[in-house]
Amino acid sequence: MxxxxxxxxxxxxxxxxxxxxxxxxxxxxxxxxxxxxxxxNTISNYFSFDARFFKSVIPLLLKPGYLAKTFVQGKRLLYLHPAQLYLFVSVIFFFILSITVVNRQVETLDNTLQKTAGKPLFSETEENLAKLVDTAQVDSVMQVLKEKNPEIAKQTNLKSIDSLIKAENGNQSLKKGFTWGFDQKKIDSLIAIDAPKSEIYKAMGMSDDASWFSKKIHAQLLKLYKQRNGGQLLKAVYDTIPISLFILLPIFALLLKMFFYKRGPYAYHLVFSFYFYSFLFTVFSIMLIANEIVKIPGFINFLFMLSTFIYLLIAVKRFYEKGWFNSFFKTSLITGIYFLFVIPIAAIILTLVGFMSF
Incomplete structure (x- = not known):
């Protein structure tokens, strides 16, 4: 009323x-x-999950460069803001990644490390025989062993004995599989008597005048050795990826600025990068889900990956309004620099940060 x-x-x-x-x-x-x-309200407030999201998805996937060009032209309310779209899609992607790939790899690595990392280099029989004979005697000793005790002979590796004899100290590190790079028996004995960590670090090879960084590396290595939780190390590396993308994405935008320096301020290239990364996360999410439902052949996954470069090429041509040859040349250079230099350096840093923090 x-x-x-x-x-x-x-x-x-x-x-x-x-x-x-x-x-x-x-x-x-x-x-x-x-x-x-x-x-x-929760999703809408934190991720701007409203009608603009659905309006943005189709052009994001099917019209490369359109959203970025529309945004820099001033039409900024019709579609979802590039940073908001990137945030929402990246959260979805890393959630799918964690429940499909990361958890499985963490479990596999933990199981593998538990099974292989603690195995002795050689069997006791091989070590004892290596101490008693020289290389010239191996064949004759093995022949006698086969006649006297065939069961032990079956468990004895002739090549392993020969390798042990030829080693300088009779204990050559030819372990099948993972090797820690230090004397495990000595470290185990020090751990068993609860020796000071500084003494254990020295037994692992740390020098007396080691820096803080070196001490931290040895501390983390000892932690990994004692816990055998390589999967947690892998998970720590994965956990650093979302944070690292806040650095990698601006670097990608910086490369665009360098190659298309006349096309607007840096913010323009950042807008393009936000939308392109949103596309990547969307495609990768689809790939992960599809691979969980049906085992997709490798060449199909390769075509998916190839499509991201083609998408980038078309987006660059439309957004920067260049010819096909110019767009292809610069897109190839940017992609090459990014994959050959930026990503490898980032991977090393991620692994180091993950190792230092797990």
């Missing part, structure tokens, strides 16, 4: 009852709390 008033539950402003939203704070007039409202 005309003239009726209602009070906003948020700011307590009085306004007409036929208003759908409070004219002061903008809160919905009749906003009954339901499960749907709760989760919609």
């Amino acid at each position: 005309a003239g009726e008033k209602q009070i906003c539950k948020n700011c307590e402003t009085e306004f007409n009852a036929d208003f759908n939203f409070c004219p002061n704070c903008g809160q919905k007039a009749k906003d009954d709390l339901t499960i749907g409202v709760l989760f919609y």
Whole structure:
């Protein structure tokens, strides 16, 4: 009815009852709390998950460069903001990655390390025989062993004995599989008697005048050796990737700025990068889900990866308004520099940070 008033539950402003939203704070007039409202508001507030998201997905996937060009031209309310789209899509991607790839790899690595890292280099039989004979005697000793005790002979590796004899100290490190790079028996004995960590580090090869960084490396290596949790190390590396992308993405935009320096300020190239990375995360998410449902042949996955370069090429041509040859040449150079220099350096840094923090 005309003239009726209602009070906003948020700011307590009085306004007409036929208003759908409070004219002061903008809160919905009749906003009954339901499960749907709760989760919609949460997603909408933190990820801007509204109608603009659905309007943005189709052009993001099918019209390379369109969203970036539209945004820099000033049409900034029709589609989702590039940073918001990137944030939302990246969260979805890393969630899918964690439940499909990361958890499986962590478990596999832990199991492998538990099974192989603690195995002795050689069997006791091989070590004892190596101490008693020289290389010239191996064949004759093995012949006698086969006649006297065939079962032990079957368990004895002739090549292993020969390698042990030829080693300078009779204990050549020819371990099949993972090797720690230090004397495990000595480290195990020091751990068993609860020796000071400084003594254990020296037994691992750390010098007396080691730097803080070297001490930290040895401390983490000892932690990994004692816990055999290589999977957690891998998980720590994966956990650093989302943070690293806040550095890698601006570097990609910087490369674009270097090759297309006349095409607007750095912010223009950053907008392009946000939308391109959003496309990458969307495609990779689709690939992960598809591979979980059906085992996709390798060449199909390769075509998916190739499509990202083709997408980038078309996006560059449309956004920077260059010819096909110019676009292809610069896109190839940017991609080459990024994969040959930026990503390898980033991978090394990620592994180091993950190792130091796991």
